[in-house]
Amino acid sequence: MNILITGAGRGLGFQLTKLAVGRGHQVVAGIREISDASEGLLALAVQFPELVRIEKMNVTREEEVEALADKLASESVELDGIINNAGVLFGREHKIDTLPMHLVRLTFEVNLFGPMYVMKAMSPLLKDHSNSTVINVSSEAGSMALAYGGDYPYAISKTALNMFSKQSNCELNPRGIRVLAVHPGWMRTDMGGGKAPLDASESANGILDILERKTFIKDELFFVDHTGRSMPV
Numbered sequence: 001m002n003i004l005i006t007g008a009g010r011g012l013g014f015q016l017t018k019l020a021v022g023r024g025h026q027v028v029a030g031i032r033e034i035s036d037a038s039e040g041l042l043a044l045a046v047q048f049p050e051l052v053r054i055e056k057m058n059v060t061r062e063e064e065v066e067a068l069a070d071k072l073a074s075e076s077v078e079l080d081g082i083i084n085n086a087g088v089l090f091g092r093e094h095k096i097d098t099l100p101m102h103l104v105r106l107t108f109e110v111n112l113f114g115p116m117y118v119m120k121a122m123s124p125l126l127k128d129h130s131n132s133t134v135i136n137v138s139s140e141a142g143s144m145a146l147a148y149g150g151d152y153p154y155a156i157s158k159t160a161l162n163m164f165s166k167q168s169n170c171e172l173n174p175r176g177i178r179v180l181a182v183h184p185g186w187m188r189t190d191m192g193g194g195k196a197p198l199d200a201s202e203s204a205n206g207i208l209d210i211l212e213r214k215t216f217i218k219d220e221l222f223f224v225d226h227t228g229r230s231m232p233v
């Protein structure tokens with residue numbers, strides 16, 4: 001499979017890239033700045049040059065996303081999967097009365113507009129009727145049923161991402177493409193911190209099983225966790 005992964009340099013994105021390569025997939029690994037490519041990702045690209053392609057893609061810059069899509073299209077690259085993984089968690093400490101609104105805008109730029117720019121530019125490259133899958137990495141924080149009165153920027157951006165996932169699934173389903181919002185679990189990454197119960201590689205393995213359609217997910221579901229279990233909307 002040929003898979004595009006955003007935020008591939010560290011955290012869950014890097015684990016997804018590493019494990020996808022381990023499964024023999026080709027990965028277009030999007031990172032914000034080529035000069036900031038992590039040692040792990042660079043080493044992977046050196047070890048598997050035919051499977052790892054590092055590309056500059058700040059998901060908040062629509063023109064950068066479009067430029068990469070044009071480049072891939074000019075090489076007749078077709079995609080079997082897209083994982084919109086890049087995400088940010090800002091303003092945790094603020095309740096509504098002190099919430100800096102620029103953090104809300106910034107969060108929406110990465111967590112919602114990013115996946116939208118990517119889908120706008122890259123969905124034409126997805127193969128039709130070949131079990132292509134798009135995974136938008138969401139969070140249980142985006143569940144309305146589990147709302148907890150905090151993390152406004154993050155939680156609301158992920159709720160919107162869930163809706164975008166459902167909308168684009170409805171649109172792309174006739175092409176044989178499935179779009180899912182996936183909660184990866186609480187993971188030990190820079191974002192999740194050291195106390196999280198899950199290793200990011202465990203979550204990445206589950207997400208790849210979903211992408212490869214090894215994990216069966218009922219048609220009516222669009223928000224699941226990394227094991228394929230239904231998440232409350």
Ligand SMILES: NC(=O)c1ccc[n+]([C@@H]2O[C@H](COP(=O)([O-])OP(=O)(O)OC[C@H]3O[C@@H](n4cnc5c(N)ncnc54)[C@H](OP(=O)(O)O)[C@@H]3O)[C@@H](O)[C@H]2O)c1
Pocket residue numbers: 006007008009010011012013030031032033036057058059060084085086087088110137138139140183184185186187188189190191192193196
């Ligand atoms: N960790 C958890 O417990 C947890 C729980 C639920 C959901 N999630 C979701 O899982 C996903 C991955 O999280 P993580 O824990 O791996 O986070 P992380 O360790 O903080 O890594 C975030 C990744 O996103 C990239 N990124 C941020 N802004 C970007 C931009 N504008 N353009 C391109 N890439 C950008 C970062 O790249 P740079 O290196 O350039 O900054 C980095 O690769 C996120 O969507 C997050 O919301 C995580």
